[in-house]
Amino acid sequence: MVRPVLEYAPLKLIIGNKNYSSWSMRPWLAAKSAGIRFEEQIIWLRHPETSAMIKATSAAGKVPILIHGDIMVHESIAILEYLAEIAPNLWPEDRESRAHARAISAEIHAGFLPLRRNCPMNIKRQPKAIALDDETRASVERVVDLIIDCRTRFGSGGDFLFGADFNNADAMWAPVVNRLHAYDIKVPAAVRRYMEAVMTTPMWREWEAAALEETETIVDIDSV
Numbered sequence: 132m133v134r135p136v137l138e139y140a141p142l143k144l145i146i147g148n149k150n151y152s153s154w155s156m157r158p159w160l161a162a163k164s165a166g167i168r169f170e171e172q173i174i175w176l177r178h179p180e181t182s183a184m185i186k187a188t189s190a191a192g193k194v195p196i197l198i199h200g201d202i203m204v205h206e207s208i209a210i211l212e213y214l215a216e217i218a219p220n221l222w223p224e225d226r227e228s229r230a231h232a233r234a235i236s237a238e239i240h241a242g243f244l245p246l247r248r249n250c251p252m253n254i255k256r257q258p259k260a261i262a263l264d265d266e267t268r269a270s271v272e273r274v275v276d277l278i279i280d281c282r283t284r285f286g287s288g289g290d291f292l293f294g295a296d297f298n299n300a301d302a303m304w305a306p307v308v309n310r311l312h313a314y315d316i317k318v319p320a321a322v323r324r325y326m327e328a329v330m331t332t333p334m335w336r337e338w339e340a341a342a343l344e345e346t347e348t349i350v351d352i353d354s355v
């Protein structure tokens with residue numbers, strides 16, 4: 132169906148707390164990096180009314196959610212695909228690079244559960260190491276190998292996974308950057324350089340500044 136007015140419809144991204152919501156961070160960073168303008172709405176997580184508020188828009192009951200005109204998209208990776216239809220350079224132009232960018236985006240979307248569970252994203256956390264179990268260490272090893280491999284094969288033209296441009300794959304991996312940083316996980320210099328590149332982008336800084344202003348807390352994440 133062709134929707135001629137859609138081109139002019141405003142975009143709205145419904146997200147969770149900037150301090151904690153790793154899934155929300157991904158499309159937010161991607162849209163900002165591509166210069167896509169959008170309005171944002173925050174639904175605070177872990178309140179009694181959170182689930183009902185989210186389900187009023189999406190039966191899946193999770194943020195992020197993108198609204199564009201009469202289109203509603205849920206699931207972070209589907210939102211990133213939608214944004215790339217508006218701004219195609221959110222995926223690399225070269226076919227092999229694009230396939231790999233999609234593969235590693237799917238991999239982080241579906242995997243690394245030990246790292247995600249044991250080292251939750253927490254932007255405000257001052258870097259401090261915790262004891263990592265074997266499963267989490269194995270996740271970290273795969274993260275390190277994947278970043279080094281991607282930067283070596285596809286990233287020589289710049290500081291990001293696929294070179295000069297921050298793209299959807301970097302957005303998908305951005306919360307991992309926070310996890311490595313916030314839990315002071317020792318990584319090779321090449322990975323640290325990549326982390327610094329991501330953490331000094333204007334959109335990361337903007338997200339971080341807003342997260343630091345939030346007064347909402349989630350005690351079980353802060354107590355890790």
Ligand SMILES: N[C@@H](CCC(=O)N[C@@H](CS)C(=O)NCC(=O)O)C(=O)O
Binds near residue numbers: 151176181193
């Ligand atoms: N697979 C989903 C996961 C989204 C997700 O788990 N979002 C969390 C916040 S980071 C959420 O909405 N939780 C709902 C709740 O806490 O009630 C995606 O990729 O968007």
